[in-house]
Amino acid sequence: MTTLPVISLETIQASLTEAEILDAVKGALIAQSRGQVNSPPPGMLQLNDPSNNHRGECHIKYGHLNGSDTFVIKIASGFYDNPKVGLSANSGMMVVLSAKTGIPACVLDDKGWLTNARTAAAGALAAQAGAPSKITSLGIIGTGEQAELQAKWTSKLLGIESITVYGRTASHVVDYVERMKQAGLSVAVAADIPGLLKSCNLVITTTPSDSALIMAGDVQPGTHIVAMGTDNPGKQELDANLFPRAAVIMVDDHNQCVHHGDLGHAVRDGLVSDDVDIALGTVLAGEKPGRTSDDDITIVDLTGIAAEDMAVAGLVWSRQG
Amino acid sequence: MTTLPVISLETIQASLTEAEILDAVKGALIAQSRGQVNSPPPGMLQLNDPSNNHRGECHIKYGHLNGSDTFVIKIASGFYDNPKVGLSANSGMMVVLSAKTGIPACVLDDKGWLTNARTAAAGALAAQAGAPSKITSLGIIGTGEQAELQAKWTSKLLGIESITVYGRTASHVVDYVERMKQAGLSVAVAADIPGLLKSCNLVITTTPSDSALIMAGDVQPGTHIVAMGTDNPGKQELDANLFPRAAVIMVDDHNQCVHHGDLGHAVRDGLVSDDVDIALGTVLAGEKPGRTSDDDITIVDLTGIAAEDMAVAGLVWSRQG
Numbered sequence: 001m002t003t004l005p006v007i008s009l010e011t012i013q014a015s016l017t018e019a020e021i022l023d024a025v026k027g028a029l030i031a032q033s034r035g036q037v038n039s040p041p042p043g044m045l046q047l048n049d050p051s052n053n054h055r056g057e058c059h060i061k062y063g064h065l066n067g068s069d070t071f072v073i074k075i076a077s078g079f080y081d082n083p084k085v086g087l088s089a090n091s092g093m094m095v096v097l098s099a100k101t102g103i104p105a106c107v108l109d110d111k112g113w114l115t116n117a118r119t120a121a122a123g124a125l126a127a128q129a130g131a132p133s134k135i136t137s138l139g140i141i142g143t144g145e146q147a148e149l150q151a152k153w154t155s156k157l158l159g160i161e162s163i164t165v166y167g168r169t170a171s172h173v174v175d176y177v178e179r180m181k182q183a184g185l186s187v188a189v190a191a192d193i194p195g196l197l198k199s200c201n202l203v204i205t206t207t208p209s210d211s212a213l214i215m216a217g218d219v220q221p222g223t224h225i226v227a228m229g230t231d232n233p234g235k236q237e238l239d240a241n242l243f244p245r246a247a248v249i250m251v252d253d254h255n256q257c258v259h260h261g262d263l264g265h266a267v268r269d270g271l272v273s274d275d276v277d278i279a280l281g282t283v284l285a286g287e288k289p290g291r292t293s294d295d296d297i298t299i300v301d302l303t304g305i306a307a308e309d310m311a312v313a314g315l316v317w318s319r320q321g
Numbered sequence: 322m323t324t325l326p327v328i329s330l331e332t333i334q335a336s337l338t339e340a341e342i343l344d345a346v347k348g349a350l351i352a353q354s355r356g357q358v359n360s361p362p363p364g365m366l367q368l369n370d371p372s373n374n375h376r377g378e379c380h381i382k383y384g385h386l387n388g389s390d391t392f393v394i395k396i397a398s399g400f401y402d403n404p405k406v407g408l409s410a411n412s413g414m415m416v417v418l419s420a421k422t423g424i425p426a427c428v429l430d431d432k433g434w435l436t437n438a439r440t441a442a443a444g445a446l447a448a449q450a451g452a453p454s455k456i457t458s459l460g461i462i463g464t465g466e467q468a469e470l471q472a473k474w475t476s477k478l479l480g481i482e483s484i485t486v487y488g489r490t491a492s493h494v495v496d497y498v499e500r501m502k503q504a505g506l507s508v509a510v511a512a513d514i515p516g517l518l519k520s521c522n523l524v525i526t527t528t529p530s531d532s533a534l535i536m537a538g539d540v541q542p543g544t545h546i547v548a549m550g551t552d553n554p555g556k557q558e559l560d561a562n563l564f565p566r567a568a569v570i571m572v573d574d575h576n577q578c579v580h581h582g583d584l585g586h587a588v589r590d591g592l593v594s595d596d597v598d599i600a601l602g603t604v605l606a607g608e609k610p611g612r613t614s615d616d617d618i619t620i621v622d623l624t625g626i627a628a629e630d631m632a633v634a635g636l637v638w639s640r641q642g
Contacts (some may be wrong), residue, residue: 002431003330006325040364040365040366043361092421101375101406269471
């Protein structure tokens with residue numbers, strides 16, 4: 001009996017280009033918007049064992065794209081004390097299984113890299129979907145892994161050369177600026193979030209904040225905001241009052257965003273109806289506009305969907321032997 | 322960066338004895354009854370893609386036992402057309418992760434063997450928990466993998482030498498009798514289920530039936546029934562009217578059994594209240610009796626719990642290097 005093959009991170013990274021990941025994630029978002037994805041609500045295990053001095057959570061996303069000969073289960077951990085011992089907060093792996101027999105086909109030992117890459121791709125596509133015709137500066141809120149990836153992927157996709165960053169912790173901001181300069185970007189540092197919102201009309205939030213960072217009154221007309229940090233009901237990056245001001249609200253998945261995205265706060269507060277949003281996939285497919293004028297405030301709420309994991313994992317598996 | 326280790330089926334099988342599996346599963350059921358297990362509701366993906374001519378489902382069970390330094394995610398597929406092409410209907414694997422960092426520690430490539438073994442152990446323990454003082458014959462309904470394992474594990478645990486089987490398909494029954502004889506058991510074949518219930522006062526059901534097989538009026542006083550086949554709301558093995566006749570109703574997990582076990586049918590039909598059951602773990606711990614007289618009808622409803630998977634996976638992992 002053969003043992004399950006494990007595909008290493010190095011092999012995974014060598015088997016995909018950024019352009020291919022963008023294409024795969026775009027296809028996943030469009031399939032999601034068309035109801036072609038069978039993905040039950042994600043599983044989530046919170047590790048708050050008092051006898052275990054570590055805080056963490058593990059998300060399990062899984063599903064099948066109609067017609068595909070595989071389905072995928074993605075495991076993604078976030079343990080926020082890991083950096084104290086020199087480890088990344090995020091880790092994970094994926095399992096590809098046969099949709100004909102249910103038998104595991106392979107393990108993708110990507111250490112969370114595919115999740116980071118598909119999240120970066122989704123953010124860049126979301127930025128593109130509602131970007132104003134002239135981008136003043138790309139604003140990044142946060143200084144972690146996604147803050148770095150969003151700056152790189154979005155600036156490349158949209159041809160942006162200068163970014164503005166805001167982070168709470170000065171030492172992290174200094175590190176971030178250094179890394180971005182090495183990546184060839186010109187970086188300004190905002191003193192606070194209202195300041196960042198004055199100089200940037202394209203803003204991506206990448207934090208695990210548990211209360212609103214972007215206040216409705218600070219957002220200028222014409223701003224496009226991509227909110228990607230909020231992935232459970234206890235997290236929040238956007239003031240719920242911003243949603244009634246938005247001309248277009250896009251989501252990666254309606255149910256997830258209402259349940260545990262930033263949109264959920266606005267819906268639960270009764271500020272917008274729960275059908276106010278449109279699927280990002282319909283904009284990416286060219287079926288609906290992401291903005292109607294350069295004065296619109298527009299928002300994309302991203303929670304991360306199983307279809308994105310399935311798309312990139314399926315692509316890696318299709319490249320093997 | 323090291324690649325995730327995969328522990329092969331052969332290594333897994335060599336690292337555990339049946340007695341150790343029974344102990345681990347007993348401990349898991351007791352921990353579950355004491356609220357010491359953090360296991361959210363299982364995930365389930367049904368593969369009913371019309372473009373894919375195969376019917377299947379994949380269950381994801383996951384959780385953490387208070388104080389353990391690992392948590393476990395178990396993937397178990399059931400694809401019922403697999404035997405037509407010479408494959409087992411059941412397959413799967415488990416992932417062991419660090420509860421301190423969230424990082425995957427290893428994959429147990431058990432091909433579903435650990436799930437089969439822990440299910441067999443749970444069935445044998447459930448049979449023991451309510452067995453009458455003198456067992457006439459052990460009745461097995463079904464002829465599949467669990468029908469075989471239940472006969473072997475339960476007869477060994479309880480010192481039973483003769484079993485009675487009922488199956489719908491004659492050729493499967495003939496095969497089953499042959500396999501059980503090779504395992505050293507004396508096997509009678511029942512013509513129908515009422516006949517089996519006349520000669521057996523300990524009965525285990527192991528089928529994927531979608532309607533009741535054991536009718537309330539056919540069950541003799543003093544019979545103990547272990548129902549293990551029903552694991553989603555569309556399946557059923559026991560007539561819901563049997564539940565009001567039972568003196569003791571045990572469950573592996575209250576919520577799961579009310580949601581998708583045989584007990585759920587009786588609760589939804591209003592035949593018993595939803596607090597009629599007790600945890601199997603309390604009986605295994607000696608805290609409550611599994612039966613009060615040899616005239617009692619008693620039932621154990623098993624749905625399979627993540628704690629069992631965590632217990633056996635943790636044991637395998639603890640034996641490595």
